[in-house]
Amino acid sequence: SQTIHQWPATLVQPVGSPLSLECTVEGTSNPNLYWYRQAAGRGLQLLFYSVGIGQISSEVPQNLSASRPQDRQFILSSKKLLLSDSGFYLCAWNLSWGARNTIYFGEGSWLTVV
Template identity: 90%
Template sequence: SQTIHQWPATLVQPVGSPLSLECTVEGTSNPNLYWYRQAAGRGLQLLFYSVGIGQISSEVPQNLSASRPQDRQFILSSKKLLLSDSGFYLCACALVRTGVREQYFGPGTRLTVT
């Protein structure tokens, strides 16, 4: 079965500093990958999704970017963090098995921008 790893688990960064969050997937190949952000008490906001290496679709063009350098690696970056970037960042992969499409989520990264 697939496993999604995210690190770090928690992060405190000052405004204006860079960001790099990494997500890796085990147990499957060529997955669809996603980055979501969840503000406190809110729903999930889709940030980026990728259907393959180097293929990134952006839903939030602000100060965040994503890259997929390898099949099972998805990276979320920022050159300069904003206070509004604080939140819970979740990486997910989507798999279709026996006609059912599921998204599997990683443990998340709690980012606090100060």
């Protein structure tokens, strides 16, 4: 069966510091990968998606970036964090194109920028 893991689960970072969140999917090949963010009192916002190694699309302008160095690895990064980057970050995956495909989420990572 497929599993998805992301880490770290929680982190507190000062403003201006770098960020790296990692996500891996096991048990499948060539998944679509996603980074979502849930900010306080808001819904789930898609930040990045990737359909293959090295292929990254951004949905919103921001000071975050994403990379996909391997088929089942997705990394969310920032060179300098802002206070507004605080939130709950979720990695997710699914397999195929098409409108009727459920997305599966990781456990989430709480980021607090202080």
